[in-house]
Amino acid sequence: MVGRQQPRMQAVNDVSASFPTTSRNRVKRLHERGSYDHAAVFAVLDAGLLCHVAYTFDGQPYCTPTIHWREGDMLYWHGSSASRMLRQLRGGRPACLTVSHLDGLVLARTGFNHSANYRSAMCFGTARIVDEPEEKKKALAKATMVIGMRIEEASAKVRAKGVADDEEDYGHPVWAGVIPVRMVIGAAEPCPRQMPGIERPGNLAGYAEGERLDRALMQAQAVYEGEIS
Amino acid sequence: MVGRQQPRMQAVNDVSASFPTTSRNRVKRLHERGSYDHAAVFAVLDAGLLCHVAYTFDGQPYCTPTIHWREGDMLYWHGSSASRMLRQLRGGRPACLTVSHLDGLVLARTGFNHSANYRSAMCFGTARIVDEPEEKKKALAKATMVIGMRIEEASAKVRAKGVADDEEDYGHPVWAGVIPVRMVIGAAEPCPRQMPGIERPGNLAGYAEGERLDRALMQAQAVYEGEIS
Known part of the structure; x- marks a missing residue:
């Protein structure tokens, strides 16, 4: 990276703001469960140690589990410096980082209404290797490779309620309820x-x-x- | 799909077999933790309700949480029939489905050796909408959209041990240990x-x-x- 200035990644931490809604992050299904508020997205991200990151290399999507941390609207995670793939992130690449929490199994009276209680956040942005010394030090002093991404768009999705059967099914004589986890x-x-x-x-x-x-x-x-x- | 025969997706359940090792699924980092055995991969898949699937649409990777189930070497998961994106799976698309379990926080004497105990499995294949009536019925009677993928390649990765500090660091007077979850x-x-x-x-x-x-x-x-x- 000699002679090339990487854009300064200054974190923004405004929990009263919202992420923009685009075709990329719009919650398509059951949209009443969706939220674009920073506070809602950050609450899901911060409650998890483990995340999954989707990258595409040579047309093949990869879903990689790793550990993330957040500073304002910046996400950081670990990568392996041994990975030839991840070194392709140097120039910046579109990525999607998702954190999900399973909160319960929702057993309805009919299979179609079985569901799960959960909290999830999908974050979109451009993943880059963090090699500005100041930022890398701040992010993690001794990691072999740190990847950073400003959250450009994001959505949180939460289901936190009991069984929602169709009205005509409540009379079915089968056990229904939530098994929390x-x-x-x-x-x-x-x-x-x-x-x-x-x-x-x-x-x-x-x-x-x-x-x-x-x-x-x-x-x-x-x-x-x-x-x- | 009129006039086009979808390949019959007959599940194979041979737990003594191994998945082939290719550049796509080879475990690059800490490869002593990796395994390509069907049994090891299936054990991780079956122990989880929640998975994350990576797809690419128009160059953008998406990391989508959903609920999966397995029949032999076939994976099935839920998709939203309202999703214009997922309808692009009709013709088949490369995907990667990952299941991860966090088992513990490993706190070492130095930041570099902090780690996590976990079990994860990454599965690669071609995701398709399941619309053969027999298979769809078998997979899920009343779902709006079921997606299926034969696992072509896969790897399991497990860390299940205590702190692994560098030999010279064991004398550091800091607390080290595993916090299981x-x-x-x-x-x-x-x-x-x-x-x-x-x-x-x-x-x-x-x-x-x-x-x-x-x-x-x-x-x-x-x-x-x-x-x-």
Whole structure:
């Protein structure tokens, strides 16, 4: 990248704003579930550790799981510097990063009305390798490859309710209801080679046994935003 | 599709086989974590309700969350018949369906060795709208649109171990360990409009409060395979 200035990726953090609605991010199905508010999109992103990123290389789509983090409207995630594919991101490439949370299995009286409770956010933008030293350091001090993308368009989609059967089906004598699910934190397993007398640090208190991971992650994001602002 | 015979999608269920290794599915990074065995790939697929599918339309990659199910080496998932994009799948399009399970946060002594325990499977093939009546009926009686894909290539990747710090770092006086996470089933919430005297059916017994969702789903898949074989 000698002699080439990469565009400065200054994060914008305006939770009262909305993402523009285009043919790319418009929620087509069950659009009453969709939202383009920054706050709604960020809430879904921040509650997840794991995301999936879609890229296209040589006409083949790839759906890659990775770990993301957010700073304002900038998303960052890990890539492998060993990947010949990902090195093609240097010049910037369209990508879509999605975070989804499964919240429940919705069992209706008829198969057609079976559903799931969930929260998801799809974010569109141009993925680039982050190699501006200042930004890379800020994003992750020692990663081999960090990829960044400003969210140009995004939508959040949430279903959070009970069974919605067709009116004529409520009389069917079959069990219907919601089976909720949640990502729960287990008992920490300290490294067997732990130095003696080392306590678990206070900033891990949110990751206590039995707590919900999504809540712990959202709390951690709030602390992070307090530190950088 | 008048006058055009769709290839018959007969599922193959040979768990002792392996998927071919090509440039598309070869696990590039940390390849000791990778596997191409049908059994390893199917175990990851069957343990998940939610998947993410990458498609490309007009050069833009889309990463769409949906619910999948598997019959042998055939994958099926839901699509919206309202989606103009998905109707482009009629003629068949390359796609990548990925299922990922987060199993733990691995906190090392240095940022570079932080990691996650996970299980993931990436499956490559040609996604098509299922409109052969027999297959569609078998796949899902009343869905508006079902998409099917034979898994041509696939890989599973698993990390399931403790902290792996560089040897010289074990003396650092910082807490290191694994914080496990798991998707847990909560107390069922019966529909408030339930008919009186309706019991929860026996085939939902696996989805009991406190059970792990991945295990319940794998059990359900085993029952399903017993029924169709």
